[in-house]
Amino acid sequence: MGTLLLGPAQRADGVIDVPGDGSAASLLIDPGNGEWVELARFEAEADSLPVQSGDVRPLPAWGTLATPNLEDAQRETLLMEGGAMRGMREARYEGETMAFRELADNGMVWAFNGVANGMDAPMFRAAQGRTVHMEMTNRSMFPHAIHLHGHHFEVLARSGALNMAGDVRDTVLVGADETVEIAFVADNPGAWMLHCHMLSHQKSGMTGWFEVV
Secondary structure (H helix, E strand, O other): OOOOOOOOOOOOOOOOOOOOOOOEEEEEEOOOOOOOEEEEEEEOOOOOOOOOOOOOOOOOOOOOOOOOOHHHOEEEEEEEEEOOOOOOOEEEEOOEEEEHHHHHHOOOOEEEOOEOOOOOOOOOEEOOOEEEEEEEEEOOOOOEEEEEOOOOEEEEEEOOOOOOOOOEEOEEEEOOOOEEEEEEEEOOOEEEEEEEOOHHHHHOOOEEEEEEO
């Protein structure tokens, strides 16, 4: 297998095919310095069970999850802005519109839809059972791992190369200047956070919530 890129809070299931005695496989990680480190090694011993190879059957696309109805979906957008390398002129914070310098003085350098740390009001409301089709656009120079609480979603489309269309996730990695479309069924009533799982980004503005009623 090749390289699997995961953001904070993302998970992936792997299937290891052992074709014969003496075969081995390693799980490696690049901590960011370009030097791969072995996390785990899997070896087939000489006295292992006889090989019974076969095709690995793919799991159902949604399993027990409700399938989104895109023909009657509620459309929402998520615009990500901020950071030191891309100009965000202003955003709302605690009910006031502030210039970037003032935001930074208050520890805020990121925003969702022009709001930093938007916990005062929901970003949107959806009726229970309604499909939500969301377009996420990252206008910053940094990737963001966007995490939805209480729901799983399908990655419908992408403009970059960080996500595979068709993936079912609760966290999606949105690259710099990338747009990702997701869809999910809002079938879990309550108030749910939506935030960047790079926790320094969350703490400095990339936090919001939505409500299923």
